[in-house]
Amino acid sequence: MNSFDAQELRSAFGSYMTGVTVVTAQAPDGSLVGFTANSFTSVSMDPPLLLVCPGNHLSSLPVFEQVEHFAINILSHNQDSVSNLFASSKSLRFEQVAWEADEHGSPILSDVAASFSCVVHQRITAGDHMIMIGQVTGFSSTNKGGLGYSKSGYFSLEKERQADSLALSGIAGFTGALIQYQHQLLIQFDENGLSIPTLALDNQLGARSTLTKHFSSIDLHASIGPVYSLYDDEDQGTRYTFLKAIASSNETRSLGKYVPISSIDTQDFSNLAQRNMVARYIREYQSQEFGLYIGSSQTGEVHTR
Numbered sequence: 001m002n003s004f005d006a007q008e009l010r011s012a013f014g015s016y017m018t019g020v021t022v023v024t025a026q027a028p029d030g031s032l033v034g035f036t037a038n039s040f041t042s043v044s045m046d047p048p049l050l051l052v053c054p055g056n057h058l059s060s061l062p063v064f065e066q067v068e069h070f071a072i073n074i075l076s077h078n079q080d081s082v083s084n085l086f087a088s089s090k091s092l093r094f095e096q097v098a099w100e101a102d103e104h105g106s107p108i109l110s111d112v113a114a115s116f117s118c119v120v121h122q123r124i125t126a127g128d129h130m131i132m133i134g135q136v137t138g139f140s141s142t143n144k145g146g147l148g149y150s151k152s153g154y155f156s157l158e159k160e161r162q163a164d165s166l167a168l169s170g171i172a173g174f175t176g177a178l179i180q181y182q183h184q185l186l187i188q189f190d191e192n193g194l195s196i197p198t199l200a201l202d203n204q205l206g207a208r209s210t211l212t213k214h215f216s217s218i219d220l221h222a223s224i225g226p227v228y229s230l231y232d233d234e235d236q237g238t239r240y241t242f243l244k245a246i247a248s249s250n251e252t253r254s255l256g257k258y259v260p261i262s263s264i265d266t267q268d269f270s271n272l273a274q275r276n277m278v279a280r281y282i283r284e285y286q287s288q289e290f291g292l293y294i295g296s297s298q299t300g301e302v303h304t305r
């Protein structure tokens with residue numbers, strides 16, 4: 001036994017950025033099992049080995065303790081909903097995604113970045129998890145970018161790069177941040193109503209570094225996350241790039257004040273594009289599935305991550 005705080009240890013482990021996989025198998029009775037796992041690691045080229053760590057908490061653990069074969073599906077950058085499906089309520093998982101069985105009956109999910117069919121090579125009990133080592137019997141791979149996972153949130157390098165290159169394309173612009181602290185969002189209040197903290201974009205730096213520099217100059221401690229909304233205001237000829245950020249304290253450094261997300265009244269935002277953005281944030285906050293809006297201040301598309 002040790003005296004570590006479990007939450008703090010989990011959060012420290014969660015600092016390690018990973019991809020996301022879904023581990024699948026066909027149980028001896030023919031039923032299908034699968035769970036989301038980021039404990040995947042490639043291990044050896046010769047023989048070709050990989051590992052994943054199923055936990056004792058899994059409803060499917062008895063199956064993974066017995067099966068001879070399993071498959072690893074490496075999720076692609078817009079499959080966060082598939083990750084959530086295989087990490088939450090376990091009913092009817094395979095009825096909600098497209099898949100095909102590999103030669104041993106393990107489900108290979110559609111649109112994944114890569115997949116590996118495996119025969120179990122070794123199982124090692126390790127505390128409250130098992131290290132399951134598989135020897136690769138077949139694989140397929142695409143040029144799709146993978147889904148990333150860090151600090152309990154998904155990210156997509158592809159979308160980040162797309163947004164950053166748009167943000168750096170030379171149009172005069174502004175950047176802002178949806179800064180969350182616990183269940184609250186940092187909102188500015190002035191005579192025109194509510195707004196999201198925004199500042200002039202330094203084109204040389206790009207949106208992320210402009211914000212990082214500004215936060216550090218005002219001593220605001222917030223970790224800046226993915227781009228959340230990127231739109232052009234055609235009337236003004238300007239571009240707005242908003243990023244998500246998570247503050248580590250409720251200190252606002254005079255940027256505004258923290259308002260519980262559940263009690264933000266979007267009608268009080270004078271700017272329509274910001275009003276729509278915050279309304280989306282409030283909605284997506286419920287499901288914790290945050291998309292990326294790309295478009296104009298009036299119309300555009302929300303890309304799921």
Ligand SMILES: Cc1cc2nc3c(=O)[nH]c(=O)nc-3n(C[C@H](O)[C@H](O)[C@H](O)COP(=O)(O)O)c2cc1C
Nearest residue numbers: 035036037038039053054055058059086087088090
């Ligand atoms: C990103 C992510 C990574 C995860 N990685 C693992 C893992 O490596 N091993 C594990 O046992 N559970 C992992 N989990 C938790 C399981 O996916 C989750 O508990 C799942 O619901 C278990 O399936 P069950 O509901 O059938 O028990 C992860 C969850 C998420 C969201």
